[in-house]
Amino acid sequence: MAVKKGHAVLLVVLLQFPFLQAAKILTICFIGGSHYLLMDEISRILHNNGHEVRMFLQYAHSMLPGRPPQQSPYPVSSYSLGEEYIQKYREIFIANQKDFLSGRSDYKNFLNFMTELSYQCNITLHQSEIFSFLKEEKYDLAIIDAFNPCSFLVVEKLGIPFIAFCPGLFINAGRVGIPGPLSYVPEYKSSLTDRMDFFGRLKNTLAFMVSSVIEMKMDALFDQVIDEHFPAGSRPTIADLHLKPELWIYNVDFSIEFSRPLLPNVQWIGGLLTKPAKPVTPELEDFIAESGESGFIVVTLGSMISSLPVEEFLKEMNDGFAKMPQKVIWRYDRSDWPEELNVAHNVRLVDWLSQNDLLGHPKARLLVTHGGLNSLMEAVYHGVPVLGIPLFGDQSENVVRIEAKNMGIFIPPEQMKAEKFANTMRKIIENSRYKMSAMKQSAILRSRPFPPDRQLLGWVEHIIQSGGGGHLRPYSYQLPWYQHWLLDVILFLSICVTVIVYLIVNVIRVLIYLMFSNRKQKQN
């Protein structure tokens, strides 16, 4: 009897907490820098909450240059692209940086970068040992970095249901079928805000057309890889794979992004890396104390960029800082600093810094940044105004939003001059409107109903428990395009209207004819 009662209790417990079972989750990360930081954080959150997590990781050059190595709490399956290729990739990356710093970042750079990702994808898909190991492990779910088209191909090959995590703003909303009315939703790479005049809307419409062409070109770069690794008859397309995730999660918060329509299978969970600040090292604390009430400026140009290969650019920045009363803490690889250039008197170079902790320091006055979304989110979280120097990718779009929300100003890299740089920094620090807006955005971010880690965990477990995201996915994904845009209905209605107008016109004609012929007859 007692045993039976025990069973009943267990059953009740199990029914109430069906979530207690750990799931097997594979996270997939093929790009370093901010992409790795996010996928690592996602893996940690799931691991810390009792799930069995493994990361499929590709080592390339400069995952996080300057960062002290860390022990991963969850297991990792990794492989290297090979020394020879890594060297070549590094050279391409530096050549690209030179372009970005001179303001020459364009679609060509992006497509060249995607060509490298497609080359790497071929190597990834050839890792047959890892693939057979991962297949045998039978994962319940994968979480992929949706920026890299290769991660879609890898989950497709493994045959695992997956959640797509997009590290940028809604950069690919169109391909995910998210409605984006061009009248107030700025297209990726348009540098527009949600308030557009006639020419803004015209530009937005043209940007939409251009980005559709770029997407097609990007997908085509992976055609050969798909041909080589999938048998004819079951070859996926990158476009179709964008409609396949059980759920989309975007690294977005509306303290930065403009409001817009979304879908139930699209969740926004921004700021996974924002945390309450921990104390900074005593050495930095002493340095900061020297600045008195002026405070200090934090400078980072992205987790992957630890030095500046264009000397004039570096010199203008350094000269700009020299004019400021603040202290400056600058993440810069000291071994790459040119000998003939003196580091400004108020600048401290460090190989790596905890940006989140420094921004949380009460004397932080300004973040000088490339405008990566994670950096901006940390600035918003701690209410620190921003000076953006957007270099590539989504950075120009991100800093447009920072300016629109009044929490900073951006300078395009080709306009970088010491005088202008110093004046802009002064303006942001001294005009209280920037600090006030930053504090307002901070309140928006911090008062979200649920913290981002809880949200992430809740959604992942919901997808596993509910047997996938089918109930969230709109039926529009199955509709052919002419039905989706109601072109068949519009065509039908146009024909009806044409026929009716045609009939009315002819009836009137006949009536007029009859009337006139009547009159004529009477006159006669």
Ligand SMILES: *[C@@H]1O[C@H](CO)[C@@H](O)[C@H](O)[C@H]1NC(C)=O
């Ligand atoms: C992929 O790599 C294999 C082996 O290195 C090579 O033979 C093949 O040509 C590559 N395919 C593509 C599409 O690059």
